[in-house]
Amino acid sequence: MSEDHVNAEHAEAMRALKAEREELMKTKTxxxxxLLVHTGDGKGKSSAGFGMVARSLGWGMQVGVVQFIKGKWKTGERLFFSRFPDQVRYRVMGEGFTWDTQDxxxxxxxxxxxxxxxKAMIADPTLDFVLLDEINIALRYDYLDIDEVVAVLTARPNDKHVCLTGRNAKPQLLEIADLVxxxxxxxxxxxxxxxxxRGVEF
Known part of the structure; x- marks a missing residue:
């Protein structure tokens, strides 16, 4: 089979694929x-969440970040997003890993x-995207009432994006999420x- 023939077949296949995709996209209105949940035992949950924070900033959106676990230690994401005080409300609320605090x-x-x-960020109409980093860990250990969390997330403003990260996400969160x-x-x-x-894990 000649190179020209292979190229022609490829072009025809891509035209068919493009037409199929265009028809599919017409149904997505x-x-x-x-509500997005990043969970699992692999690396990348917080990284994916902060990637969406960066993407939101690129569009001029206002963002809120609450870190539930990592504590006061210095991270690359915290250092970077502190450069955008007019767009990012960044709150480090954790006391560190549970095996460190032992309390x-x-x-x-x-x-x-x-x-x-x-809750304040979710209710704030000036914020477009809210990242609750490692809230799943707090829920895993029953530090928070899952029913209250579900109720607040379900009743959030219709245009508010919220991303939850951390392993062992509760089934109740998976049920109400738009993306898992x-x-x-x-x-x-x-x-x-x-x-x-640095730059990989923190």
């Missing part, structure tokens, strides 16, 4: 604020304070003895 009462208090801030992505661990440098590194 809805637009509203979405459930303190963790519960921090999670509840973070949730109060989250599960990050799957295939291979990780930590297993090979590498420590967390």
């Amino acid at each position: 809805l637009e509203k604020g979405l 459930r009462e303190r963790d519960v208090a921090a999670a509840k304070a973070a949730w109060e801030e989250s 992505t599960e990050m799957t661990l295939v291979k990780h440098p930590f297993e090979q003895g590498f420590k967390a590194q």
Whole structure:
């Protein structure tokens, strides 16, 4: 088969695919604020959430970020988004990883304070996108009332995008979400003895 014949077949296949896609896109007419959940045991949940924060900023949108777990330690995302104080309301509310604090009462208090801030951001009409980073971990340990969280998310303003990250997302969240992505661990440098590194893990 000649190269010209292969190219002609490819062009014909792409024309058919384009026509099929155009017909499909005609059926996609809805637009509203979405509830997105990034979960799973693989890396990339927070990274994906912060990627959408950056994308929102590119469109001139106003964004709120609440970090439930990571605590006060310095991260690349925090350093970067602090450069956009007019567009990003960034709140670090966590006390650190649960195995570091070893104090459930303190963790519960921090999670509840973070949730109060989250509710305010979700209700704020000036914010277009809200990232609740690692809220799933707080819910996993029952630091928050899942029924209240579901009620607030379900009643959010119709045009408000909200993204939740963290492993072990509750089934109730998966049920009400518009998009659920599960990050799957295939291979990780930590297993090979590498420590967390700037620009990759934090």
